[in-house]
Amino acid sequence: MSEHRSGFVTFVGRPNAGKSTLMNALVGEKIAITSSKPQTTRHAIRGVVHRDDAQLVIVDTPGMHKPRTLLGKRLNAVVQTTLGDVDVICLCVPADEPLGPGDRYIDQQLEGFPRAKKVAVVTKTDAASKERVAQQLLAVSELREWDAIVPLSSVAGHQLDVLVDALVELLPEGPPLYEAETTTEEPLSVRIAELIREAALEGVRDELPHSIMVTLDDIVRREDRELTDVYANLWVERDSQKGIIIGKGGSRLRQVGADARREIERIVGTQVHLDLRVKVAKEWQGDPKQLGRFGF
Numbered sequence: 001m002s003e004h005r006s007g008f009v010t011f012v013g014r015p016n017a018g019k020s021t022l023m024n025a026l027v028g029e030k031i032a033i034t035s036s037k038p039q040t041t042r043h044a045i046r047g048v049v050h051r052d053d054a055q056l057v058i059v060d061t062p063g064m065h066k067p068r069t070l071l072g073k074r075l076n077a078v079v080q081t082t083l084g085d086v087d088v089i090c091l092c093v094p095a096d097e098p099l100g101p102g103d104r105y106i107d108q109q110l111e112g113f114p115r116a117k118k119v120a121v122v123t124k125t126d127a128a129s130k131e132r133v134a135q136q137l138l139a140v141s142e143l144r145e146w147d148a149i150v151p152l153s154s155v156a157g158h159q160l161d162v163l164v165d166a167l168v169e170l171l172p173e174g175p176p177l178y179e180a181e182t183t184t185e186e187p188l189s190v191r192i193a194e195l196i197r198e199a200a201l202e203g204v205r206d207e208l209p210h211s212i213m214v215t216l217d218d219i220v221r222r223e224d225r226e227l228t229d230v231y232a233n234l235w236v237e238r239d240s241q242k243g244i245i246i247g248k249g250g251s252r253l254r255q256v257g258a259d260a261r262r263e264i265e266r267i268v269g270t271q272v273h274l275d276l277r278v279k280v281a282k283e284w285q286g287d288p289k290q291l292g293r294f295g296f
């Protein structure tokens with residue numbers, strides 16, 4: 001039997017390419033949020049895939065895009081640091097949309113990381129015809145010399161094992177880096193904040209998704225009963241957005257709270273009481289002080 005392998009892998013690709021969904025499918029536990037809104041992933045989240053012969057540590061990155069706001073610039077800096085550290089970079093390209101300037105821009109950025117092996121992943125094959133998938137594989141293969149090219153569907157669960165095999169082969173030999181039970185390093189507070197943000201993103205449009213930020217004041221596990229109190233703030237940039245989030249008579253906020261609570265209960269393992277306050281941080285995406293407070 002060959003030696004044990006271990007190392008770091010990250011997924012890049014334009015917004016909505018299916019990176020978060022793929023990582024969740026690989027790790028088998030919901031740790032990165034997914035939504036139909038672009039650019040919802042803001043943290044470098046690690047998931048760990050365990051096998052007898054290998055351990056694959058997956059680092060999720062914010063979408064790589066041309067920065068327009070200060071937040072955009074800081075997010076890109078996170079991406080640069082992440083990519084400098086990993087063993088394999090996977091460029092995700094959806095099968096159901098033609099290759100565009102966004103994909104080429106990111107592909108060109110990969111030149112800056114010569115140490116990493118590079119894998120092309122054609123995602124969402126369930127959403128495209130066989131011919132379309134074949135065309136996309138051809139188009140992708142013309143971008144560069146890849147170490148591997150894998151078409152797959154995270155939703156249908158097709159070819160995920162093929163990707164894991166290909167990635168493991170590209171990892172250096174080394175011991176396991178994490179305990180066998182570990183599936184994520186992300187602190188509980190960050191996971192909870194992300195679940196609330198995911199619930200809040202449901203059904204909102206235009207610029208609002210990017211204006212939403214969630215912070216946690218406290219998580220208190222009651223001693224006398226199976227209950228956890230979560231104190232959270234949902235930040236928006238303008239008073240008008242506050243109204244949208246809260247909804248008529250508070251109806252929308254109640255829905256967000258109920259949706260988030262269900263997901264939080266799954267990861268904390270007790271009932272949850274969620275105290276969710278909506279607050280305004282004026283134009284926080286362009287305010288260095290606010291960005292610092294939010295951890296960017």
Ligand SMILES: Nc1nc2c(ncn2[C@@H]2O[C@H](COP(=O)(O)OP(=O)(O)OP(=O)(O)O)[C@@H](O)[C@H]2O)c(=O)[nH]1
Pocket residue numbers: 013014015016017018019020021022033034035036037038039040041062063123124125126127152153154155156
């Ligand atoms: N049909 C189909 N849809 C998928 C698949 N994978 C992801 N999607 C959908 O594509 C959309 C984007 O998926 P995400 O995983 O959030 O994409 P992302 O690349 O992480 O997006 P950002 O966080 O914006 O960078 C969601 O609506 C997913 O449900 C797939 O295998 N098949």
